[in-house]
Every structure is written in structure tokens, then in C-alpha cells.
Amino acid sequence: xxxxxxxxxxxxxxxxxxxxxxxxxxxxxxxxxxxxxxxxxxxxxxxxxxxxxxxxxxxxxxxxxxxxxxxxxxxxxxxxxxxxxxxxxxxxxxxxxxxxxxxxxxxxxxxxxxxxxxxxxxxxxxxxxxxxxxxxxxxxxxxxxxxxxxxxxxxxxxxxxxxxxxxxxxxxxxxxxxxxxxxxxxxxxxxxxxxxxxxxxxxxxxxxxxxxxxxx
Amino acid sequence: xxxxxxxxxxxxxxxxxxxxxxxxxxxxxxxxxxxxxxxxxxxxxxxxxxxxxxxxxxxxxxxxxxxxxxxxxxxxxxxxxxxxxxxxxxxxxxxxxxxxxxxxxxxxxxxxxxxxxxxxxxxxxxxxxxxxxxxxxxxxxxxxxxxxxxxxxxxxxxxxxxxxxxxxxxxxxxxxxxxxxxxxxxxxxxxxxxxxxxxxxxxxxxxxxxxxxxxxxxxxxxxxxxxxxxxxxxxx
Numbered sequence: 001x002x003x004x005x006x007x008x009x010x011x012x013x014x015x016x017x018x019x020x021x022x023x024x025x026x027x028x029x030x031x032x033x034x035x036x037x038x039x040x041x042x043x044x045x046x047x048x049x050x051x052x053x054x055x056x057x058x059x060x061x062x063x064x065x066x067x068x069x070x071x072x073x074x075x076x077x078x079x080x081x082x083x084x085x086x087x088x089x090x091x092x093x094x095x096x097x098x099x100x101x102x103x104x105x106x107x108x109x110x111x112x113x114x115x116x117x118x119x120x121x122x123x124x125x126x127x128x129x130x131x132x133x134x135x136x137x138x139x140x141x142x143x144x145x146x147x148x149x150x151x152x153x154x155x156x157x158x159x160x161x162x163x164x165x166x167x168x169x170x171x172x173x174x175x176x177x178x179x180x181x182x183x184x185x186x187x188x189x190x191x192x193x194x195x196x197x198x199x200x201x202x203x204x205x206x207x208x209x210x211x212x213x214x215x216x
Numbered sequence: 217x218x219x220x221x222x223x224x225x226x227x228x229x230x231x232x233x234x235x236x237x238x239x240x241x242x243x244x245x246x247x248x249x250x251x252x253x254x255x256x257x258x259x260x261x262x263x264x265x266x267x268x269x270x271x272x273x274x275x276x277x278x279x280x281x282x283x284x285x286x287x288x289x290x291x292x293x294x295x296x297x298x299x300x301x302x303x304x305x306x307x308x309x310x311x312x313x314x315x316x317x318x319x320x321x322x323x324x325x326x327x328x329x330x331x332x333x334x335x336x337x338x339x340x341x342x343x344x345x346x347x348x349x350x351x352x353x354x355x356x357x358x359x360x361x362x363x364x365x366x367x368x369x370x371x372x373x374x375x376x377x378x379x380x381x382x383x384x385x386x387x388x389x390x391x392x393x394x395x396x397x398x399x400x401x402x403x404x405x406x407x408x409x410x411x412x413x414x415x416x417x418x419x420x421x422x423x424x425x426x427x428x429x430x431x432x433x434x435x436x437x438x439x440x441x442x443x444x445x446x447x448x449x450x451x452x
Contacts, residue, residue, distance in 0.1 A: 022367060024417065026409050062412045090367075106413065107367045110451070116342050117315040123322070123339045125236055125417055127367045164406070164419045167239045169325060169338075170304035179238055181408050181419060 020144035020202075021130040024179045027187045028095045032072040036094060036101075036135070040075075043140050043210035048087075050142070050210060051078040055091060062108050063091065077105065079201045086110050090129075097188055100195045105129040127179075131192070132201055140210040143201040150190075151178050159192055233447060235289040235391040236371030241425040242325040244300040247307045250326035250333065251414060252379055254309070257447035265313045267307040267324060271305040275340070311337070318342050326377065329429045333377040335386055339370040371417070374429075376439045382449040390440040401430060 035054075042048040055063060055071040063071060077092040090105040107126050134141045153159040162182040182190065194200050202208060246373055257265045270276055272290055289292075294302050309324040324354040326333060375386040395416070397403035406419045420428070432438045 019367070024408055026412055029412070066414065067413050105367065115318055116226040117313075117320050118316070120320045120322070120339050120342060123236065123337060123371055123373055124368045125238070125371045125414075125415065127369060129367050164238065165421070167422050168322070169240050169242060169243050169308065170301050171244070171298075179419070 001124040030070045042214045044213045045210040046206040049080040051164045098193045185210045242327040244304045246327045249307045256450040270308040270310040335375045384447040386445040387439040
């Protein structure tokens with residue numbers, strides 16, 4: 001967290017840096033997409049519910065034009081609080097890299113965000129969030145990357161991956177705010193190498209182990 | 217409500233083509249005061265905008281009072297800031313407007329490059345007035361009507377500014393011309409394009425952006441006059 005006060009006032013924007021692995025580019029090309037029907041349905045973990053449906057269930061207008069013809073090969077994901085309040089909606093793309101499955105989440109509108117003025121939203125850009133998943137014994141394990149794991153690798157010169165520094169209006173450039181700008185192939189190579197490293201991911205616990213509570 | 221929706225549509229139409237930058241053009245290094253922008257304004261479709269100094273605004277004060285801290289005088293607070301923050305605080309402005317019963321706030325900054333004025337906008341927050349609460353864990357004010365969207369980040373858009381006492385014009389960058397310059401290799405502006413998700417982002421550093429505006433800032437082709445946001449001052 002930035003030390004100066006302006007940052008504490010520019011509140012919501014800046015606390016988002018630690019959210020697993022965020023990338024500018026997707027981790028897949030359409031030919032890489034995998035569709036597993038066992039993912040479909042409603043899943044519950046401690047504190048959250050995931051509802052996973054095929055992307056064919058939403059309007060084509062919500063899907064970028066180049067991806068519309070592939071809508072049978074990816075999902076739409078609703079992340080909800082345990083009380084059912086919708087937290088996020090995303091397009092969800094499943095990819096197998098090595099022996100591991102990864103989900104690439106790309107945000108789409110919620111009922112709440114739809115009320116936000118277009119001009120405001122057009123001054124924001126969207127990122128992909130990359131998560132490792134596994135389904136075993138009827139459970140869905142949803143493991144985000146550790147916050148700032150990749151940024152630390154970059155700072156320590158342990159990985160070569162394309163990125164850019166994000167500057168703030170009010171402070172000197174530092175290494176705490178990086179945007180991963182690697183392309184799809186480079187991201188896949190990264191996941192191939194680091195996808196098996198358990199220390200890269202949040203440990204399995206009650207809040208990221210989901211049990212299916214209903215089918216579609 | 218009808219007027220509000222209409223003005224929302226209008227804003228989206230006239231300013232929809234901004235090519236965003238992940239980095240600011242205007243930082244503490246070149247930010248300047250622009251007091252003539254302060255005040256209450258209305259655009260051609262009736263949307264009311266308020267522009268005020270960020271420092272001392274209710275938005276800034278919320279962050280302080282919510283912590284139950286005794287709020288010091290402005291002078292004392294400024295004295296306690298790092299020089300970069302102090303300079304920013306003394307010049308940064310807050311522009312706000314209401315749409316769909318949500319208050320939208322953005323940080324507005326000004327700088328002069330080759331004697332021309334430029335503005336920069338970056339989203340700050342959207343909230344339903346009265347729904348804020350203090351998040352002790354993170355030391356910030358949050359709002360019950362807006363959620364955290366970690367995959368959505370605030371970018372920066374840039375405008376050439378023309379102003380008179382009672383009129384303020386924000387002329388956005390002409391994306392087609394800028395992309396033409398970049399893709400033909402005439403301007404060395406780092407940018408990223410994702411064909412699959414149809415997104416383009418400028419990733420140049422603030423230093424590169426300043427050099428670019430020093431070179432092209434007075435080239436009329438860089439700005440899209442037809443998309444100008446014209447604000448008229450609300451006279452009492």
C-alpha cells in the first residue's frame with residue numbers, strides 16, 4: 001500500500017493490486033479452449049457461491065465479436081456472496097496447460113455495474129484474472145495465484161515476462177504497481193513452468209473448495 | 217430521469233472514442249493549477265458537473281473523518297505531506313456528476329505543454345450518496361452500492377483544453393490519428409492491442425507521453441473537435 005495520504009483518499013482504485021494474477025492479454029486462443037460439462041452448475045464454498053453456465057445462455061452482445069462463434073466452448077460465471085448477492089459476472093475460459101487446468105476470467109456487466117455511467121466505465125480498462133482449478137471427488141478447487149507472486153518474481157529477476165510499470169499522478173515510480181503485458185504464448189509458457197509450483201497459489205482451504213449444490 | 221438517461225447517452229456518444237492510457241500524462245512533475253475550471257457547469261444536454269479542488273473536498277474529507285481522526289487544518293496537513301503529494305494536492309481537481317442516482321467522481325488534472333493547456337481524467341469512484349462506510353481493515357471509505365472489481369482498472373484519457381470565463385471545452389484525442397501514427401511507426405508510443413477482446417491500451421510512460429504531446433500537442437489532427445465536451449458555467 002502506498003505510504004502517502006493521497007493514496008488513502010483515492011481509495012477504491014488502489015487496493016486492487018493484490019488479486020492473484022491479472023494480465024492484459026488472455027491465456028488462450030480459441031483453439032485452446034476446453035469445455036467440461038461437470039463444471040456447469042452451482043458450487044458453494046465458505047462465504048461464496050459460484051454459478052457456472054454455458055456462454056450460450058447470455059446475449060451475444062455481452063461477448064466480444066471475435067469470440068461469439070466459439071460461445072459453446074466457454075462459460076459465464078457468476079460469483080456471489082453466500083447470501084446470493086451477485087458480486088461479479090465474468091466470461092470464463094478453461095484451458096489445459098500441462099497437467100493443470102486454468103480459468104481465464106474476463107469481467108462483464110452485473111446488474112449493479114450496468115447502472116454506472118458509460119463515460120466513467122470507458123475510462124476503465126479490463127484485465128484477465130488467471131486461476132488454477134481442479135475437479136476431484138465432486139469438489140471444485142479454485143486456487144488463485146498468491147497476491148503479487150509474479151510481481152515478486154519480476155522484482156527479484158527470477159522470471160522474464162513482459163510487463164509495464166504503472167505510475168501514479170502523485171508519487172515517484174516504484175516497483176509495486178506492475179501490469180503484466182505478456183502475450184498469450186508467453187503467458188502459456190509461464191503457466192507451463194509455474195503452474196505446478198504450489199507456493200505460487202493460495203493453499204486449499206474451506207473458502208476455495210467448492211461443493212456442487214445443484215446442476216444446471 | 218428521462219433527461220438524466222438522455223444526457224448519459226449523450227456523454228457516452230461524444231466521449232466514447234477515448235483511447236486509454238495506463239499511465240498519466242500529467243503527474244506531480246508537471247501538474248498545474250487551473251482555477252478557471254472550478255465551479256458549477258452544465259453541458260449542452262443539461263448534465264450538471266461540479267469541479268472543485270480535490271484537496272478539502274468532501275471526498276477527501278470523508279477519508280479523514282471516517283477514521284475518527286482529528287482533522288488538522290489544511291496548512292498542517294499540507295506541511296505533513298511528501299513534496300510530490302503536496303504539489304498534487306494543491307492542483308488536482310475533482311469533477312463530479314450524477315447519473316442513474318449514482319454520483320460519479322473523477323480526478324481532473326491540468327498541465328501546460330508548449331503554452332497549450334491539456335487536461336487528464338481518471339475515474340475515482342461511483343457511489344450512491346449516503347451509502348458509504350468505513351472499512352477499518354483497509355483504512356478506506358467504501359460504499360455499499362459499489363463493489364470491488366479487481367479486474368477493472370482506472371485509465372487516463374487526455375484532452376486539449378480551451379476556456380473562456382464562462383465556457384470550458386475538452387477536446388479529446390483523435391484515436392484514429394493517434395493509432396495511425398503508432399501503427400505506421402511515426403510515433404514511438406508503446407501500446408498493446410488484443411485482437412480477441414478488441415482492446416487497445418497505451419502503455420507509454422509519463423515521460424514518453426509528455427514528449428509526444430510536446431511534439432504533436434499543437435497539431436489539430438491529434439484532436440477530435442467534433443467530439444468536444446462543451447461546458448457552460450452556471451451563473452447564479
